[in-house]
Amino acid sequence: MKPTRFETAIALIDKQNSEDPNVYHACGLDFPKELLYSQRMSQKLLQFNPDASRALQIAARAQHICRWKIARDEYPMDRVGYLKWRETLKKMHAEITADILKEVGYDGEFIERVSFLINKKLIKKNEESQTIEDVICLVFLDYYFEEFAEKHNDEKVIDILQKTWVKMSEEGHAEALKLKFSDKSLALVKRAIS
Template sequence: MARSDKMLKAFQLFDEANGKDPNKEEFEGRLIPKELLYAMRMTDRLESFDSQASEPLQLTARCQHICRWEIPRDSYEMNRVGYLKWRQELKKFHAGKASEILNRVGYDEETIKKVVFLLEKKQLKKNEETQTLEDVICLVFLEFYFEPFMQKHDTSKLIGILQKTWQKMSAKGQQEALKLPLSKVTLDLISKALQN
């Protein structure tokens, strides 16, 4: 996947920002800032899912959770309304952080607007790039984050989450999900979710 010098510089600045995440995750025997690892996984998954992805889409995948720890989930009420408010606030926050960095690197207004449009997940199911981003987010979630999540919730909640995840994905995304190196437990849950 071709990357311009400008994009590599933006990636570097996104990674420096995410490298400040105080939350760490173990990966290949090292502790890595959680959002930095997430950003690298998003880029890798986008590359394998859509090798022709546009520059704005590649930029968006890399900064999708930029500095997320700065607005913790528990700063909002721990219910559905609180969750939705938190998600809306995060979209604006990520868009602001990303725009700042893209401006600094010298991107034009049109590119920055496209990245903000994608970060805000506008026109899901209607806009091809928004849908590709959502597919990649779902694939990364299923491959790396679903199993740890599974330990904290009961089966009926997990099935509901898998059904919602599946509905957000395109047919191509769903096919890719079934090719992921998932455990038998996860695959069985997906199978149950798709039967209901």
């Protein structure tokens, strides 16, 4: 049976992300970092929103496509540099994904929708943009937070938790509180949101 456009698009996104030279170690195995991240995004999206549209599923999978191609240190190491780097990345993610979607035969309207979601436009106003933001935050909290917390002091961790919390919806908050945290991390989460 021939794969669908959607399946082909996902496979092509994965193919790009499998070229990530950065390795992430999980469950005793080494993975291309962005490939693992993208698969975690898809999994978390479907747990959080089993009826997610195809556009939302593709945007979640392509959220960090080829992220390694633009290094953080190509921009000033301050807040302004960070935001500029993030904006440039979003644009690149949207462009690479648009090329894949054109290649597999999606129309302009669908491609625009996916680009809109990758760029996380109108968070808090657009339901699907908010969903993608919630999923990004949930993936961070579920898979990357403990590691982050080990490397930083409590004040910095609480600050990041508070910034993360503000971006999330009520549904996102409820889902986050169901995650399994270590005792120390749970205490930090509770401090951050109290």
